[in-house]
Amino acid sequence: MGTDRWAYRSRLRAIDPLAKLWLTLGALVVCLGCGSAGVGLATLALLSAYSVVLGGQPVKTVVKCLLIPLAFLLAGSVTLVLRPLGEGAALWAVSLPVLGRWGVSVESLALAGTVLCRAMGAAACLFFLALNTPVCDLTAALGRLHAPALLVELMELIYRFLFVLSGEAGRIHTAQAARLGYGTWRRSITSLGELLSVLFVRALRRGERVYAALESRYYTGSLATVAGQYEKGTWLYGLLLATAAVQIFIWTLERGGLSWMLWR
């Protein structure tokens, strides 16, 4: 389901999820903190490259993933590009009744560009995590970081039983469809309602059976388990530092460090 099936094939799968989580968070924080287009693009390039080169994910997969937030961001940046201008200089402007003068200025383009690059950099960080860390490794890592056990356990149970319930819903749907349950629009609505009510009852029953099964293995209110052994992945922390160095170097360049260095 989603990015998880890629995560299981990742070459970084066996590495401690904490190392991957810190690399992601480090790059993410620096990318957002610097607030520059250049750092955003650099983060986008670096973290996507990590997914491809280190994680062994196909370029096509990474690009496809990144296109999803890009579509939203492009739609969202329209409101940043097109703004009320007042008397300011404009590349293109139009006077509207009531609303006044609206248009595109150099500043608004620059702002939208920065926001877009930053956001895409952040998205690349999160996709690096999502494409290389299966959900259950991630929740285990959260548990080790002392996230509230209730939250982590709920996430794990929801994730596991999502597949069980969706499988069940699929089977009910097939059984209904095989008897023309979705033949007409009216039938479809009725069938869908029945599906949901049956699914609810089955989920309730399943819950009771799962609880009995947990109890039989001496469940005492905690779903504590031991995860398989991971590779330490110490080199990822080095990579984290190197990534941050590159990000900050580009930030200083963009902040006029370039002219400063040339002048020296």
Add this chain to the structure above:
Amino acid sequence: MDALEVKDLTYTYEDGTRALDGLSLTARAGEVTGILGANGAGKSTLFLTLNGVLTPASGAVFLGGKPVSWRRKDLPELRRRVGIVFQDPDDQLFSADVYRDVSFGAVNLGLPEEEVRRRVDAALERTGAAAFARKPTHALSYGQKKRAAIAGVLVMEPEVLILDEPTAGLDPEGVEEMVDLLAELGKDGARTILLATHDMDLVARCCHRVCLLERGRTVWQGTPGDLFRQQGLLEEHHLRLPPLARLMAALAEEGYPADPGAATVEEAARILTALLGKGGTT
């Protein structure tokens, strides 16, 4: 000595259903005891009672000759000694990660981490689940899920292992693998296995003894061979003979010296070669 003895166990559900009505049975260490009975005969209730999830209204259970207590403080001990593998592995596997699911019972016993890992590795190896331990639970086949579920109970190293319809829903290859696994699990010699099933062929191949339940009571207990020889009993309880036992019964009806108790391929082959006059006396 009987490793497990159940005496006059009764249990009534809140809605008034009397699921166990004075049930008694015995099972020996190192043997597989088949539990037969129609749906609703009380199999599941019996298993949950043996493991301490349900507390019986009356009756007693003896494990290794000592009476079992259902008091709260004794439950960990009971659940460690009696393990249940549920029929639907999706009821039992609560984690999306096979390794972590298998470790659950061992962690609950309060064992140190190295011991948990040793047991998890051993259980995964034993059930053949090691091959897919790094896969997510939802990507496993039904048979693989069953193996993972068995491994999750084996880590607690129970003296009594209860398997609720281990072959239900498996394809023929899966059934064969499960039969091999059952034989492997029985090798210890010390473990008592209770096996609930509707598959009479499985009874013939795997069980040393059989216990027939009806409406919360044991109506018959003995060896599979004895069961297959009792035509009347089988008919009364709507049980079908395994195919080879049926063949033997048909031959016996024709007046040949064939025994319907011989329900496995090996036994039947021996009788038939004897009948055909090769390598045996006629």
